[in-house]
Amino acid sequence: MTYVLGKLLHIVIVAGAALPGLAAVLVWAERRVSAFIQDRLGPNRVGPAGLLQPIADLLKFIFKEDVIPGHVNKTLYVLAPAMSLVPALVAFCVVPYARGMAIADVNVGILLVFAISSIAVYGVSIGGWAGNSKYSLLGGVRASAQMISYELALGASCVPVFLVVGELNMEAIVAWQKANGWLVFYLFPAWIIFLVSSYAETNRLPFDLPEAETELVAGYHTEYSSMKFALFFLAEYIHMITASALSVTLFFGGYELPWVTLPGGAWGTVLSGLVFFGKISFFLFLFIWVRWTLPRFRYDQLMNLGWKILFPASLVVVLATAGWIAMVTP
Amino acid sequence: MDRDGDAVKTRVVKRPQMSLGERIYFATIVKGLLLTIRHFFGVFGDLFHWKTKTTAITMQYPEERWDFKDNFRGAPALVMDQFGREKCVACQMCEFVCPPKAITIWPAEFATTDNNVEKYPDRFEIDMLRCIYCGFCEEACPEEAIFLVKEAELVHTEKKDFIHDKKKLYQMGGIREDRILKWQHK
Ligand code: SF4
Ligand code: SF4
Numbered sequence: 043m044t045y046v047l048g049k050l051l052h053i054v055i056v057a058g059a060a061l062p063g064l065a066a067v068l069v070w071a072e073r074r075v076s077a078f079i080q081d082r083l084g085p086n087r088v089g090p091a092g093l094l095q096p097i098a099d100l101l102k103f104i105f106k107e108d109v110i111p112g113h114v115n116k117t118l119y120v121l122a123p124a125m126s127l128v129p130a131l132v133a134f135c136v137v138p139y140a141r142g143m144a145i146a147d148v149n150v151g152i153l154l155v156f157a158i159s160s161i162a163v164y165g166v167s168i169g170g171w172a173g174n175s176k177y178s179l180l181g182g183v184r185a186s187a188q189m190i191s192y193e194l195a196l197g198a199s200c201v202p203v204f205l206v207v208g209e210l211n212m213e214a215i216v217a218w219q220k221a222n223g224w225l226v227f228y229l230f231p232a233w234i235i236f237l238v239s240s241y242a243e244t245n246r247l248p249f250d251l252p253e254a255e256t257e258l259v260a261g262y263h264t265e266y267s268s269m270k271f272a273l274f275f276l277a278e279y280i281h282m283i284t285a286s287a288l289s290v291t292l293f294f295g296g297y298e299l300p301w302v303t304l305p306g307g308a309w310g311t312v313l314s315g316l317v318f319f320g321k322i323s324f325f326l327f328l329f330i331w332v333r334w335t336l337p338r339f340r341y342d343q344l345m346n347l348g349w350k351i352l353f354p355a356s357l358v359v360v361l362a363t364a365g366w367i368a369m370v371t372p
Numbered sequence: 373m374d375r376d377g378d379a380v381k382t383r384v385v386k387r388p389q390m391s392l393g394e395r396i397y398f399a400t401i402v403k404g405l406l407l408t409i410r411h412f413f414g415v416f417g418d419l420f421h422w423k424t425k426t427t428a429i430t431m432q433y434p435e436e437r438w439d440f441k442d443n444f445r446g447a448p449a450l451v452m453d454q455f456g457r458e459k460c461v462a463c464q465m466c467e468f469v470c471p472p473k474a475i476t477i478w479p480a481e482f483a484t485t486d487n488n489v490e491k492y493p494d495r496f497e498i499d500m501l502r503c504i505y506c507g508f509c510e511e512a513c514p515e516e517a518i519f520l521v522k523e524a525e526l527v528h529t530e531k532k533d534f535i536h537d538k539k540k541l542y543q544m545g546g547i548r549e550d551r552i553l554k555w556q557h558k
Contacts, residue, residue, distance in 0.1 A: 078414075078428075
């Protein structure tokens, strides 16, 4: 009983407060970093350095009229935002964000993330379908094609990690890296493929074809407003957090530091959480930084990159890693 | 061939081929990332005053404002001469020339004719919701009594506050050196 209650509390804290809170800060960071990159200042009035801006945005979203246009498929229209947010939140559950602090420390670890995050396609494509307009439908179709294509490369780019570590459990992967050094030094090409495909999976620039505001108004969420739009927005940012967390856990030593051994006990947990936060902050910054640097890919270029370059490259990396392991193991 | 049957000379424009490095993208992406991060830290430095020249071009509006030039066409206002006397003689030229009919003048006559001036505006109103800042009033005025000043931010919550009365107009216009001095000599 206490176990169940403890887990519930854990879930509420992570999925109800920590992730949305981090996403809110991320929205603020996105706006300020983009401003800085474009030689502007960005929102700096609400609260210290504009930090309360997300709260103001949230209030605005809540108090906006919740319009359901007459021409939409109502059931799907209402369902879609939830269907895109929930998988985003659930996918985070296996990530050990501090020592021994994964919500679900399951042995299939990363496979669960892939399974759940493929469900996220439904939220986006159903949202596009339910909108019953050409822009959102095109956005939804693009999103499903893109996410399915890049899932292959994403999954294949993680296989070398499992080959090297010999486990799927995330804590075990972190422990291996603590003992042997960060996996990115062994599997740099795999990491590059992982990074690029995770950008495509989260629908972020340079792969934000599902939104592509220059062509599709706003893509799959064209017909959405107020809190429903905010849920899509939140889902995108939580996907970013999960993708960064995976990148850190699989390739950059997770919550552990190289050379320095963190103390055990409660302090160790807190410190390892901070280490993890610091690492994912860099990757989140990279997400934003890349977004405001690169222009959007054309759709055929996107498919070319996914199927003709990244997918074969990831297979080559898998084979090469397997061959390397076969050679070094007696 | 062109119209006279001569062979048309064509010029082959060489398209630059992307080199291998460019086709792999990563080097160019890194180059782009370095460019944007330079700008990022440029503005970041502004916040902590690391350098003398600022990178950010944002103007912090209510605190910083534009420095308008002298011929800026802001709100029209009435001016007094250097002796603090009213220059407007209520000739109503500005009222007639004003394209959107923003100006309304109620002229009045002086009881005495000791000075050279016979008329003055009893009430002088400019409806700033109608004014289009064309500056015709300033051009038309024979007495150099009305000028477009640098006031450009008119924000009120009540519609009636946008109608500038005589007091407000003189307060905005202030004193302007006068060369005519019609009060002293004709
Ligand atoms: S600026 Fe033009 S519109 Fe405004 S009061 Fe003068 S004449 Fe009328
Ligand atoms: S402001 Fe000038 S033009 Fe208008 S009534 Fe007075 S003197 Fe005449």
